[in-house]
Amino acid sequence: MATILSFFFGHWFLSAFSQTFFLHRYASHRMFTMNRFWERFFHLFTILAQGPSYLNPKGYAILHRMHHAYSDTELDPHSPHHSSNFFTMMWKTKHIYDDYAYGRVEPKKQFSGDTPEWPLVDRLGQSWFFRVGSGALYALFYIAFVPEGEWGWFLLLPLHWFMGPIHGAIVNWGGHKYGYVNFKKTKDESRNSLPIDFLVMGELFQNNHHGRGTAPNFAVKWFEVDPSYQIMRLMQALGMIQILNQAEAQKSTETSLQLSA
Numbered sequence: 001m002a003t004i005l006s007f008f009f010g011h012w013f014l015s016a017f018s019q020t021f022f023l024h025r026y027a028s029h030r031m032f033t034m035n036r037f038w039e040r041f042f043h044l045f046t047i048l049a050q051g052p053s054y055l056n057p058k059g060y061a062i063l064h065r066m067h068h069a070y071s072d073t074e075l076d077p078h079s080p081h082h083s084s085n086f087f088t089m090m091w092k093t094k095h096i097y098d099d100y101a102y103g104r105v106e107p108k109k110q111f112s113g114d115t116p117e118w119p120l121v122d123r124l125g126q127s128w129f130f131r132v133g134s135g136a137l138y139a140l141f142y143i144a145f146v147p148e149g150e151w152g153w154f155l156l157l158p159l160h161w162f163m164g165p166i167h168g169a170i171v172n173w174g175g176h177k178y179g180y181v182n183f184k185k186t187k188d189e190s191r192n193s194l195p196i197d198f199l200v201m202g203e204l205f206q207n208n209h210h211g212r213g214t215a216p217n218f219a220v221k222w223f224e225v226d227p228s229y230q231i232m233r234l235m236q237a238l239g240m241i242q243i244l245n246q247a248e249a250q251k252s253t254e255t256s257l258q259l260s261a
């Protein structure tokens with residue numbers, strides 16, 4: 001049991017971190033810089049962490065930039081206010097993501113470009129060979145370690161297979177529906193769902209993030225903790241990344257909070 005739980009939570013947090021750190025804060029917003037070696041390292045880290053539900057940086061970034069531009073309007077690719085439930089929103093998001101990730105639809109110029117490119121890895125991550133193969137590896141792990149007779153553990157397998165989109169949907173649904181607001185002047189329904197976001201590594205500070213889109217730290221108030229930002233600070237101290245906009249974000253936060261108070 002301990003082995004399965006460690007495996008599940010290990011996969012959950014590595015996948016959530018790859019999404020917020022690499023796909024969101026780096027590929028979509030360029031909140032920090034890193035050299036070619038570390039960029040490739042985290043591109044590989046993302047495909048390994050997300051496995052069968054790998055989201056490529058280009059498709060993710062286009063979708064996410066659209067979300068910021070059209071947040072909670074009809075044109076938002078994933079607003080809970082324009083979908084009847086969690087699953088229909090996920091399904092709609094999947095279709096729009098696929099259009100851009102597989103190059104079926106040309107995005108508006110303002111949403112494309114400046115994303116990490118590694119065609120070989122992206123093609124592999126989107127292939128059925130990889131999706132089915134990595135999904136089968138999770139199943140083999142469960143077959144090897146689930147104690148005899150405790151078949152209920154196998155119900156966790158679909159969560160492994162769809163981990164990336166599930167994290168995205170939790171953030172997109174919860175973060176625009178439930179929680180409190182620090183920035184009242186954002187033109188959307190964004191909320192901060194958890195004051196300490198251990199669940200999706202800082203992503204549920206949606207209102208803070210929409211209120212100051214360029215700030216690398218999604219926490220604003222003293223009681224809020226953004227775990228990914230703390231890891232990023234450590235990475236910066238180790239010389240792996242260079243965080244941008246720290247001072248400016250702090251200044252604009254203070255101004256914005258005064259305005260919204």
Ligand SMILES: [Zn+2]
Pocket residue numbers: 024028029064068209
């Ligand atoms: Zn964003």
Ligand SMILES: [Zn+2]
Pocket residue numbers: 067071175176190206210
């Ligand atoms: Zn949002």
